[in-house]
Amino acid sequence: MFEEIYHKYDWEKIKKGIYGSTGEDFLRSLAKDTFTPDDIIPLFSPAADQYLEEMAAKSLTITRQRFGNTIQLYAPLYVSNVCSNSCVYCGFSRSNLIKRITLSPREVEDEARILYDRGFRHILLLTGEDRRAVTPSDLAKIARSIHGRFASVSIEVYPMETDEYRMMAESGIDGLTLYQETYHRETYANVHPAGKKRDISWRLNGPDRGGMAGFRKIGIGALLGLADWRIESFFTAVHAMHLSRTYWRSLIQISFPRLRNAPAGFTVPFPVDDRSLIHMICAMRIIFPDAGLVLSTREPSRIRDGLLPLGITMMSAGSSTGPGGYGHPGLAGDQFPVEDTRTPEEICSLIRSKGLDPVWKDWDRKFIE
Ligand code: SF4
Numbered sequence: 001m002f003e004e005i006y007h008k009y010d011w012e013k014i015k016k017g018i019y020g021s022t023g024e025d026f027l028r029s030l031a032k033d034t035f036t037p038d039d040i041i042p043l044f045s046p047a048a049d050q051y052l053e054e055m056a057a058k059s060l061t062i063t064r065q066r067f068g069n070t071i072q073l074y075a076p077l078y079v080s081n082v083c084s085n086s087c088v089y090c091g092f093s094r095s096n097l098i099k100r101i102t103l104s105p106r107e108v109e110d111e112a113r114i115l116y117d118r119g120f121r122h123i124l125l126l127t128g129e130d131r132r133a134v135t136p137s138d139l140a141k142i143a144r145s146i147h148g149r150f151a152s153v154s155i156e157v158y159p160m161e162t163d164e165y166r167m168m169a170e171s172g173i174d175g176l177t178l179y180q181e182t183y184h185r186e187t188y189a190n191v192h193p194a195g196k197k198r199d200i201s202w203r204l205n206g207p208d209r210g211g212m213a214g215f216r217k218i219g220i221g222a223l224l225g226l227a228d229w230r231i232e233s234f235f236t237a238v239h240a241m242h243l244s245r246t247y248w249r250s251l252i253q254i255s256f257p258r259l260r261n262a263p264a265g266f267t268v269p270f271p272v273d274d275r276s277l278i279h280m281i282c283a284m285r286i287i288f289p290d291a292g293l294v295l296s297t298r299e300p301s302r303i304r305d306g307l308l309p310l311g312i313t314m315m316s317a318g319s320s321t322g323p324g325g326y327g328h329p330g331l332a333g334d335q336f337p338v339e340d341t342r343t344p345e346e347i348c349s350l351i352r353s354k355g356l357d358p359v360w361k362d363w364d365r366k367f368i369e
Helices: 003-007 011-022 023-030 036-043 046-066 105-117 136-146 160-170 185-191 202-203 208-212 229-246 274-287 301-307 344-352
Strands: 070-078 124-128 152-156 173-177 217-220 251-255 294-295 314-316 356-358
Touching: 003 202, 003 229, 011 036, 011 173, 011 229, 023 036, 023 046, 036 046, 036 229, 036 274, 046 105, 046 124, 046 274, 070 105, 070 136, 070 152, 070 274, 070 344, 105 124, 105 136, 136 152, 152 217, 185 202, 202 208, 208 229, 217 229, 217 294, 229 251, 229 274, 274 294, 274 301, 344 356
Parallel strands: 070 124, 070 314, 070 356, 124 152, 152 173, 173 217, 217 251, 251 294, 294 314
Antiparallel strands: none
């Protein structure tokens, strides 16, 4: 389980290593094709900042070699915004007075139909983290009702037991996304003041439980802005190394959710600027040539346009971040504001304008049936 590996690394020591790396250390690491945790430390260092163009060039080359010219499109589908946690950075926190809704199975199907008609074949089902509002059985039923139409159905919900994840996989869900939010233990405790999410071990080992359950795709990430992005990147990469080695049949995906507009009363403690985000994405591509790198509509169009060729392989488009938001925009409280509000058609045009191919479907579960 990842928690054992996590405890081998001390945040402050890693920070010292990253901030103490030299340009020579960075160039030695950049020349490698495979990496140990020690090798990746210089890739996230301030000494690497001056080599961003070299990193971007290598990242671009690797991405085109491994993924061709394709960019996979997906859409989030929020089933519920009921949450029993109180993450200080999130619009769904139980302390926020927003309209709470849990869609009925019929309403989920309506939302799914809208996304299907817009062309999406990969969808991500999301809920707040309250397993009473949407139980694992509810999710399994929803998945069974819609997965026939979609090539891929993933979930981003509360962490589950391995057997529950198995039930998800058996009902047609093939992907799990579970962000750690932050790998900095004290920050984790401070930003998760109440609810089950306070249990950092439960979350750290969640992707392992998903791997044991046999998900085809496992997505992880840190919520950028909660702690120093350089050290978060190191821990995210070590987590991805562990998962890809242990669950080698699963495709590992790394997301880069950046805190931009936090709820009132919360100030982003470590804002991540655009250059740092590019640095992080390029370094991850260099370390993980085959990983899916995901960028959501949290990012404004200008950033998404610029990052598109550099290493990203999956993008959401035309997203709503509240339940029922496709059929009835504004029906309930959203999780976060969407910055890139362009339609899926506009995103496809953008992708083509960069010489890339938008892909609605690159997988069919019939491959394994
Ligand atoms: S981040 Fe997730 S667990 Fe935390 S308040 Fe938001 S929906 Fe709930």
